[in-house]
Structures are given as C-alpha cells and as structure tokens.
Amino acid sequence: xxxxxxxxxxxxxxxxxxxxxxxxMPEVSYADRIMERVENMDRRxxxxxxxxxxxxxxxxxxxxAAAVLGGVVLGSGFVSPVMADALKKVPLIGSVxxxxxxxxxxxxxxxxxxxxxxxxxxxDGLTMSIxxxxxxxxxxxxxxxxxxxxxxxxxxxxLPEGATNVSGEAQKKxxxxxxxxxxxxxxxxxxxxxxxxxxxFTDAVGKTEDGKFIRNMAMYEITSGLSEKxxxxxxxxxxxxxxxxFKEPFEFQVPVKNLAKGNVVLHPNQTQSSGSFSYTVKxxxxxxxxxxxILDSKGSVPSTPEQSGEFSATKMYYDIVDQDGKPLDQKMxxxxxxxxxxxxxxxxxxxxxxQKPTSITIKxxxxxxxxxxxxxxDGKGQPVKTYHKDLEMTIPVQ
Amino acid sequence: xxxxxxxxxxxxxxxxxxxxxxxxxxxxxxxxxxAFEHQIYTYCYYILKNREEAEDALQDIFIKVYQSIDKYNRxxxxxxWLYKVAYYHCLDQLRKxxxxxxxxxDQKELQQLDDHRQTSSERxxxxxxxxxKPEERNLVLLKVVExxxxxxxxxxxxxxxxxxxxxxxxxxxxxxxxKSKEGGLTHERMVRSN
Numbered sequence: 001x002x003x004x005x006x007x008x009x010x011x012x013x014x015x016x017x018x019x020x021x022x023x024x025m026p027e028v029s030y031a032d033r034i035m036e037r038v039e040n041m042d043r044r045x046x047x048x049x050x051x052x053x054x055x056x057x058x059x060x061x062x063x064x065a066a067a068v069l070g071g072v073v074l075g076s077g078f079v080s081p082v083m084a085d086a087l088k089k090v091p092l093i094g095s096v097x098x099x100x101x102x103x104x105x106x107x108x109x110x111x112x113x114x115x116x117x118x119x120x121x122x123x124d125g126l127t128m129s130i131x132x133x134x135x136x137x138x139x140x141x142x143x144x145x146x147x148x149x150x151x152x153x154x155x156x157x158x159l160p161e162g163a164t165n166v167s168g169e170a171q172k173k174x175x176x177x178x179x180x181x182x183x184x185x186x187x188x189x190x191x192x193x194x195x196x197x198x199x200x201f202t203d204a205v206g207k208t209e210d211g212k213f214i215r216n217m218a219m220y221e222i223t224s225g226l227s228e229k230x231x232x233x234x235x236x237x238x239x240x241x242x243x244x245x246f247k248e249p250f251e252f253q254v255p256v257k258n259l260a261k262g263n264v265v266l267h268p269n270q271t272q273s274s275g276s277f278s279y280t281v282k283x284x285x286x287x288x289x290x291x292x293x294i295l296d297s298k299g300s301v302p303s304t305p306e307q308s309g310e311f312s313a314t315k316m317y318y319d320i321v322d323q324d325g326k327p328l329d330q331k332m333x334x335x336x337x338x339x340x341x342x343x344x345x346x347x348x349x350x351x352x353x354x355q356k357p358t359s360i361t362i363k364x365x366x367x368x369x370x371x372x373x374x375x376x377x378d379g380k381g382q383p384v385k386t387y388h389k390d391l392e393m394t395i396p397v398q
Numbered sequence: 399x400x401x402x403x404x405x406x407x408x409x410x411x412x413x414x415x416x417x418x419x420x421x422x423x424x425x426x427x428x429x430x431x432x433a434f435e436h437q438i439y440t441y442c443y444y445i446l447k448n449r450e451e452a453e454d455a456l457q458d459i460f461i462k463v464y465q466s467i468d469k470y471n472r473x474x475x476x477x478x479w480l481y482k483v484a485y486y487h488c489l490d491q492l493r494k495x496x497x498x499x500x501x502x503x504d505q506k507e508l509q510q511l512d513d514h515r516q517t518s519s520e521r522x523x524x525x526x527x528x529x530x531k532p533e534e535r536n537l538v539l540l541k542v543v544e545x546x547x548x549x550x551x552x553x554x555x556x557x558x559x560x561x562x563x564x565x566x567x568x569x570x571x572x573x574x575x576x577k578s579k580e581g582g583l584t585h586e587r588m589v590r591s592n
Contacts, residue, residue: 016538021440025436025439030431030457034431341450
C-alpha cells in the first residue's frame with residue numbers, strides 16, 4: 001500500500017517536471033536580442049577586446065565615390081505636395097527605393113534624398129551590390145542586389161553560427177562547402193567602430209511598375225537608436241554580409257550621406273496626465289523621410305464605460321497631426337494579446353510631414369478588445385479609436 | 399534527443415565558456431544564453447504567471463548576469479548563480495506587481511494560461527502549480543523540475559538547507575492532498591481491489 005502511494009507521488013513529481021519542461025518559449029531564441037543589448041552597453045572593463053577590423057583578411061573590398069540620385073535636392077529637402085506628385089511620375093534610373101513598399105522610402109528616392117554608392121563585389125560569378133542608401137539622421141536603409149543567379153530565394157535558409165532550436169539543441173548546420181551559393185545572411189553593420197544596431201533585413205522590397213515583386217534584392221534597415229549616436233552628416237559604414245556557400249563575408253565600405261536638410265529634433269520633455277496615467281514626450285524627430293516620436297508613459301490606461309465587461313481598453317497609442325489637424329500614418333502598430341503594462345517606452349516612426357509643420361499635436365487613444373483579444377472594428381473594418389482629449393499635447397516646432 | 403542541459407559533464411563545459419566570457423570573449427555569452435534560456439524562461443513563467451513578463455524577465459536576467467560576471471568565482475556552480483539572479487529578479491517583479499490592481503489581472507492571466515494544445519492532465523498539473531504560493535512554486539521548480547539539491551537551492555535562495563527541507567515537506571504534503579482530492583475515486587477503487 002505504501003509502495004503504491006510512493007509511486008503515485010513519484011509519478012506526480014515526474015508529471016510536474018514533464019509539464020513544466022514541455023512549455024515552449026514564445027520565440028525560438030532570445031540570444032540575438034540579448035547579445036544586441038550586451039554589445040550596446042557601456043563597457044568600463046578594458047579587458048574586453050574590440051573585434052579587429054577584417055581589413056587584413058583577403059576579401060574583395062570595393063570603394064567608390066557616391067553619386068546623388070535624382071538630382072533634385074530642394075532647399076530644405078521638404079517637397080511641396082504638387083512637386084511630390086510630379087516627381088513620382090518620373091522613373092529614376094538607378095533608383096530601387098522608388099519601388100519600395102514603404103512610401104516614405106519611395107518619396108526619399110524620388111526627392112533626391114538617397115545616394116547610389118555603386119559598390120559591387122564579385123566572387124565565383126556572383127555579384128553583390130549596394131545599390132541605394134537612405135540616411136536621414138534617424139533611419140538608415142540600404143538595398144543589396146544579387147546578380148549572377150536568378151532564384152526566388154534571397155535570404156539564407158541555412159542557419160547561421162550557433163543556432164539552436166526551441167529546446168536549446170544546437171542545430172545541425174550544413175557545412176559551407178555543401179551550401180547552395182548565393183543566399184544572404186543578415187549583414188553586420190559597423191559605424192564608427194560601433195556594432196549591435198537594431199536592424200531588420202527583408203526581401204520584400206517592392207513591386208515594379210508592372211506589379212511584379214522585385215527579385216534578387218534585399219533591404220537592410222536600422223530603425224532606431226541612430227539619432228542618440230549623434231553621427232555626423234557624412235560617415236563611412238562597413239557592411240559585412242555572409243553569403244551561403246562562401247567562407248568569407250562580402251564586405252563593403254559604404255559612404256553614407258544625410259542629404260535631408262531642415263531636420264528638426266525636439267526634446268520637449270513635456271508631460272500630460274489624466275488620472276493615474278501620464279506620458280512624457282522625450283523627443284520628436286522630423287525629417288523629410290521620417291517622423292519619430294519617443295515617449296515614456298506610466299500608469300494604467302484610462303478606460304471608458306464602454307470598455308468594460310466583455311470589452312477592455314488596449315494600451316495607449318499615439319496619433320500625430322500637424323497645425324491643420326492633418327494626421328500622419330504610423331509605420332507599424334503592434335497588437336498585444338494581453339493586458340496593458342503600466343510602463344512603456346515608445347519609439348515609433350510615422351510617415352513624414354509634407355511640409356515642416358509649425359506645431360504638432362499628439363493625440364493619445366486606446367483601442368477596444370474583446371475577451372479573445374480581437375479588436376473592435378467599425379462599419380468600415382477599421383479599429384475603433386477612443387481618443388483622450390484631456391491627454392492631448394501640442395508642441396510648437398521652431 | 400538530449401537537450402543541452404548543464405549537469406554532470408555539461409557543467410565543466412559551461413564553466414569553460416564562462417571563463418572565456420570573463421576573459422573578454424563577448425560572443426561566447428551567446429552560448430550561455432542558448433544553454434539556459436529555456437529553463438530560465440519556464441522558471442520565470444511559472445513564477446510570474448505571464449508570458450510577456452517572463453520574456454522580459456528572461457532578458458533582464460541575462461543582462462544582469464553578464465554585467466556582474468566578473469564577480470562569479472566558481473564558489474557555486476554557474477547555474478546556481480544564474481538561478482540566484484533569476485530568483486531575486488522575479489521576487490522584485492512580484493513585489494512590483496502586487497502594488498497594482500490584482501483582481502482583473504488575475505482573471506485575464508488565468509485565461510491566458512489556458513493553452514488549448516495541452517492535455518487535460520497537463521492542465522491539471524498547471525492548476526495545481528498555479529494554486530501554490532510563489533514561494534512554494536519556486537521550491538517545486540528548483541527541487542522537482544530542475545532537481546537541485548537542497549544545498550544548491552540554499553545557495554540560490556540564501557537559506558539553510560535544513561529550513562528548505564522542512565518547507566519542501568510542507569509543499570509536498572500540500573501537493574499530495576490536492577492531487578488525492580481530485581484522484582479520490584480512483585484511489586478508493588484501487589484500495590478495494592487490494
């Protein structure tokens with residue numbers, strides 16, 4: 001009898017162990033994210049050696065002067081709506097951003113705010129080229145084109161160094177000699193000796209005029225953390241990209257230029273509050289290509305009587321309008337299947353203003369979700385926004 | 399399929415990697431992260447009862463460990479040291495949480511825990527666990543799941559092994575009582591057939 005009881009308990013403990021260990025992480029691994037933060041941290045210890053540049057290695061490096069595309073760089077970089085429309089209809093030779101899915105990159109290309117460095121590296125019949133670069137002080141994006149092979153796949157399906165699966169097992173890597181050549185791994189960017197930028201790499205780079213997806217091209221973009229580095233308007237960027245089937249990375253020394261004039265960076269440090277919720281706008285960056293809003297918020301979101309019972313309020317989101325009430329489009333809105341937190345650091349990008357505004361107004365709003373986290377929509381299929389007028393903030397732009 | 403878990407044999411490998419990191423090989427830390435992230439995630443998840451919070455805690459813990467890696471001197475195993483940071487970090491998070499409105503959050507969290515891919519017995523185990531107090535759950539996670547000795551747990555929690563043994567006995571009894579309440583009928587049937 002006691003043996004049975006013991007067995008039950010032993011079995012029970014094993015079940016607990018099994019159930020807990022079976023729980024999967026939401027992501028495959030957090031190592032990259034954590035290592036990015038590690039690399040960004042201030043180092044006080046001098047024992048940590050910096051990675052040496054690879055100039056000593058035998059890689060083909062191509063350096064060349066940059067050409068300004070479009071040639072239409074107006075005084076402030078801001079283009080009047082009429083001019084913008086006219087420019088859109090002119091196909092630019094050599095421009096690839098003009099077909100981009102991101103309308104502000106398209107605009108940047110068309111209004112002459114990008115550069116075409118004309119850099120190529122060819123190995124074994126495969127050529128990788130950096131075609132176009134956009135830098136406006138707050139975002140940095142460049143396009144890499146592959147020539148010498150025509151393949152639907154651009155990004156590498158092979159695993160990079162040190163990859164593990166969900167349970168932490170090291171994945172069997174296909175050795176370099178056996179890999180199919182020509183697939184791109186995420187590039188490593190070094191600016192003024194610094195690495196570890198928050199970058200994104202995609203092969204969804206746009207459609208041509210006849211509606212077909214652009215092939216054999218990828219775009220790398222640094223989406224945040226640039227302005228605080230206070231880079232000069234011109235600098236060199238080293239791009240190292242591993243390509244499947246090649247032991248050594250393809251390397252480029254890319255000259256980067258900020259052609260956007262009339263950029264404004266504000267640090268209002270203004271706070272608005274209502275009840276227990278408050279937010280402080282830390283900075284606003286206005287360029288002809290991007291509008292960026294960085295703020296910190298604290299407290300529980302205010303909710304209306306309609307947002308109760310089976311409905312609840314989401315976290316706070318922020319719309320931006322100019323002095324005439326004209327709104328910007330937010331680049332990406334994240335939906336979270338959980339209760340709002342009580343502290344947020346928001347770093348969000350929006351479409352650019354057509355003209356430099358004289359003042360901007362921040363309009364916080366929440367959306368409404370049901371118990372299953374689905375968002376309540378209006379008749380037109382748009383999420384219902386509940387604006388909080390008492391939390392609006394107007395900021396003058398000098 | 400053996401998951402890389404630091405135990406006998408694996409332990410020395412980890413210590414070697416930690417030495418590399420201490421000597422300036424920053425990238426070697428990624429190996430440490432990959433070796434432990436799943437364990438630390440599940441630990442944080444069961445203590446904090448929230449997926450997003452567990453993700454945040456996981457990352458913060460690895461950052462804290464990295465920042466203080468110079469202080470690690472092999473007086474305890476690296477994994478005990480890692481769990482110590484995790485334990486105190488989660489304690490902090492729980493304290494901060496308790497200051498917020500708890501009622502609605504708990505309801506929503508319990509809903510979130512309902513993972514439709516789980517079997518009913520798995521769900522029963524989760525309910526069993528989640529009904530324990532955080533301190534009790536912590537002990538179960540370290541002793542039953544990660545199978546640390548009471549000496550090691552003592553190092554993690556800054557507590558005497560003897561005290562932990564007593565606490566663990568109480569939690570064990572609690573678990574058996576709860577389990578037998580549910581499995582009551584089955585148990586009776588077995589008794590009769592004897």
